[in-house]
Amino acid sequence: MANQTDLQPAPSKSDRSNLIPFSSRLRDGRALALDVWTIFSAANLPADCINLGQGYMNFAPPKWITDAAEEALNTVAPNHYSHPRGRIRLREALKVFYSPQLNRDLDVESEILVTSGANEGQYSVFTAFLENGDEVIMFEPFFDQYLPSVTFNGGRPVYVPLHPPKDTITHPTSNDWTIDVEELRRAVTPKTKMIIVNTPHNPVGKVFTKSELESIAAIAEEFNLLVMADEVYDCLVFDGKEHVRIANLPGMWDRTVTVGSAGKSFAATGWRIGWLIAPKSIIQPTLAASTRIVFCTNSPLQEAAASGLEQAKERNFFETQNEEYAERRAILCDAFDKLGLKYTLPEGSYFILLDISGVDFPLDYPFPESVLGRGRDFRACWFIANEIGVSSIPVSEFYCEEHANIGEAYGRFAFCKDTDTLRAAAERLTALKKYLK
Numbered sequence: 001m002a003n004q005t006d007l008q009p010a011p012s013k014s015d016r017s018n019l020i021p022f023s024s025r026l027r028d029g030r031a032l033a034l035d036v037w038t039i040f041s042a043a044n045l046p047a048d049c050i051n052l053g054q055g056y057m058n059f060a061p062p063k064w065i066t067d068a069a070e071e072a073l074n075t076v077a078p079n080h081y082s083h084p085r086g087r088i089r090l091r092e093a094l095k096v097f098y099s100p101q102l103n104r105d106l107d108v109e110s111e112i113l114v115t116s117g118a119n120e121g122q123y124s125v126f127t128a129f130l131e132n133g134d135e136v137i138m139f140e141p142f143f144d145q146y147l148p149s150v151t152f153n154g155g156r157p158v159y160v161p162l163h164p165p166k167d168t169i170t171h172p173t174s175n176d177w178t179i180d181v182e183e184l185r186r187a188v189t190p191k192t193k194m195i196i197v198n199t200p201h202n203p204v205g206k207v208f209t210k211s212e213l214e215s216i217a218a219i220a221e222e223f224n225l226l227v228m229a230d231e232v233y234d235c236l237v238f239d240g241k242e243h244v245r246i247a248n249l250p251g252m253w254d255r256t257v258t259v260g261s262a263g264k265s266f267a268a269t270g271w272r273i274g275w276l277i278a279p280k281s282i283i284q285p286t287l288a289a290s291t292r293i294v295f296c297t298n299s300p301l302q303e304a305a306a307s308g309l310e311q312a313k314e315r316n317f318f319e320t321q322n323e324e325y326a327e328r329r330a331i332l333c334d335a336f337d338k339l340g341l342k343y344t345l346p347e348g349s350y351f352i353l354l355d356i357s358g359v360d361f362p363l364d365y366p367f368p369e370s371v372l373g374r375g376r377d378f379r380a381c382w383f384i385a386n387e388i389g390v391s392s393i394p395v396s397e398f399y400c401e402e403h404a405n406i407g408e409a410y411g412r413f414a415f416c417k418d419t420d421t422l423r424a425a426a427e428r429l430t431a432l433k434k435y436l437k
């Protein structure tokens with residue numbers, strides 16, 4: 001990848017600033033690269049730029065959940081270590097919440113593991129299951145953490161692109177991003193250990209259909225693959241679309257780990273509470289890894305997440321939250337419609353991919369070096385952030401180098417922001433009209 005910073009100059013006798021060589025594993029998986037989050041961070045953009053780039057909310061978790069956090073902080077036990085499996089109250093709440101959805105009576109002792117965000121849970125699965133050189137298939141565009149998490153654990157990412165909507169489709173939805181099952185099959189080698197299926201998908205918003213998941217499941221069964229079902233956006237599915245859990249397909253429970261996140265469910269991304277649900281054969285080794293990595297997850301916020309799950313039903317929380325997100329989505333979509341720009345209407349998650357290939361920026365615009373070395377989408381998103389005052393994330397970042405050109409047509413706009421912010425962004429975006437080809 002371009003912009004790989006070399007932080008490790010050859011040691012010299014007089015220079016004591018880099019005495020100790022760091023591990024070569026940092027060289028893989030873009031771990032040292034100047035990543036898109038740094039390039040497009042608030043610090044590098046105009047002070048009043050509206051941030052629709054990063055995928056975290058600009059609103060607080062519900063008060064009744066932060067009240068539960070406060071209560072936990074004022075109680076002795078939750079200020080101390082939890083069981084590495086997670087606090088029993090949260091595991092019980094997860095059991096009540098997920099058992100009906102997974103059509104089984106989940107065992108809190110062996111089938112549920114609380115983790116430090118979904119991310120650490122996923123990392124622990126890689127640690128627990130990958131041998132050096134094992135291959136992990138991921139669909140592109142992919143959530144960027146997968147890559148270093150796989151390579152740090154000796155794995156090798158193998159990329160299978162989701163195919164973008166055909167040009168003839170005037171109003172594409174995320175369902176128009178498709179998988180080619182034969183292409184997926186061809187990606188499997190004797191080294192393939194695992195496949196990651198992210199539904200609802202970041203950044204496409206795709207909610208995989210039952211038939212797509214059945215095709216993936218058949219390949220997993222045929223080649224004995226572990227399936228990581230990254231379902232952190234499971235509570236954000238729109239337009240009556242059904243969220244199908246691959247773990248529920250025939251035979252798939254035994255080879256699937258389902259990943260969830262309190263960060264996404266309760267607008268609390270900084271709490272770092274996530275969970276894994278899987279059979280004992282997957283949870284047990286993952287627990288061994290997770291215990292060594294973090295020992296346990298922060299305790300008070302596990303209590304608060306438990307309270308969220310316990311009360312969600314009586315408060316109609318997820319239904320209401322879904323409606324609020326649908327309204328947020330509509331504000332941005334209306335803005336893009338008014339500009340006549342094509343975008344992918346997401347059926348899930350909280351991102352919209354805008355086709356920015358028609359944004360006509362001056363070639364001599366003062367782009368920083370970090371942007372110049374990258375795809376056209378980096379320049380388009382930089383230009384929009386600086387001239388229009390709305391930031392987004394260039395989508396080629398979510399592809400391997402070979403396939404980056406597919407992502408270059410898109411900017412990712414996150415709508416996990418309050419409606420006032422989104423309306424202000426929509427208003428600003430009208431000024432983009434004069435820069436369209």
Ligand SMILES: Cc1ncc(COP(=O)(O)O)c(C=O)c1O
Nearest residue numbers: 117118119143202232261263274
């Ligand atoms: C697809 C996907 N998986 C996992 C995560 C990580 O979730 P957490 O914040 O709970 O670690 C994210 C966060 O953005 C994500 O988009």
